[in-house]
Amino acid sequence: MELLVAALGLMLIIEGLIPLLMPKKWKKIVLSLLQLPDDKLQIIGGVFFATGCTLFLLAS
Numbered sequence: 001m002e003l004l005v006a007a008l009g010l011m012l013i014i015e016g017l018i019p020l021l022m023p024k025k026w027k028k029i030v031l032s033l034l035q036l037p038d039d040k041l042q043i044i045g046g047v048f049f050a051t052g053c054t055l056f057l058l059a060s
Helices: 002-021 023-035 038-059
Strands: none
Touching: 002 023
16 A cells, blocks of 8 residues: 555656646647547557556566
8 A cells, every 4th residue: 555655646746747847838738638639648548557557567
């Protein structure tokens, strides 16, 4: 359980860096993501999911 909490904390730190350091760029990225069709977002999400699972398994 501690590892899961640590992983979630690290994810939040990393996810928070872009809007913290570059808020205008972050807004542009979010706006461009809103323009993408759903199937493209699903592909991006799938790649992130698969990469995260692979990294998690390698670290275990």
